[in-house]
Amino acid sequence: MHLVRWLYGRAWVGSESPSVLFDLVTARLVEHKILLPGVTVLERLVASVRERTAKRLWRILSKFPSSAQQEKLEALLVPDEKTWYTPLDQLRRAPTRHSSPALINALNRLVKLRSLGINTLNFSGIPASRLKALARHAATIRVQAIGRCSNSDSIGADLGWRRSRFGRWVAFCSACADAEFRTQ
Numbered sequence: 001m002h003l004v005r006w007l008y009g010r011a012w013v014g015s016e017s018p019s020v021l022f023d024l025v026t027a028r029l030v031e032h033k034i035l036l037p038g039v040t041v042l043e044r045l046v047a048s049v050r051e052r053t054a055k056r057l058w059r060i061l062s063k064f065p066s067s068a069q070q071e072k073l074e075a076l077l078v079p080d081e082k083t084w085y086t087p088l089d090q091l092r093r094a095p096t097r098h099s100s101p102a103l104i105n106a107l108n109r110l111v112k113l114r115s116l117g118i119n120t121l122n123f124s125g126i127p128a129s130r131l132k133a134l135a136r137h138a139a140t141i142r143v144q145a146i147g148r149c150s151n152s153d154s155i156g157a158d159l160g161w162r163r164s165r166f167g168r169w170v171a172f173c174s175a176c177a178d179a180e181f182r183t184q
Helices: 002-013 018-031 039-061 067-075 087-092 100-115 128-140 143-147 157-162 165-183
Strands: none
Touching: 002 018, 002 039, 018 039, 087 100
């Protein structure tokens, strides 16, 4: 029981991969001179603990957005008729030049990000490593993939960020928060 609590704490606070968590569990068992179970037993333990931490994360995040924020974030997915770029694509694109127009564009981008109301949310209950991992993931995922996310809970645990309609919200928030952090 202590091992599961320890592993849960590591999985919640840290951002280690499953293989690193497996190695850490094995080392802890050896250190405490406990007979090692089979490999698949430890694999299942690590997977179930990671799934529990992911569910906890989505449960916490699902309480954050207001309906007005959800509408604003959903509007970021709608592509422009002429350019086929979404507002999210435009917000993700960081300035590449050091000039006056680029500075003005960056400031306009910051105003748009702040209008979403993300900076008013309190993420203090979520470890920084989790937020960084979400931001990294959201910065690389394609907008079309976010738009195709299912709203059901039937998607596998390895795609936990898609488990609910708030998975989209988190991807938006993470990308926007990461973009806002880079512009400051």
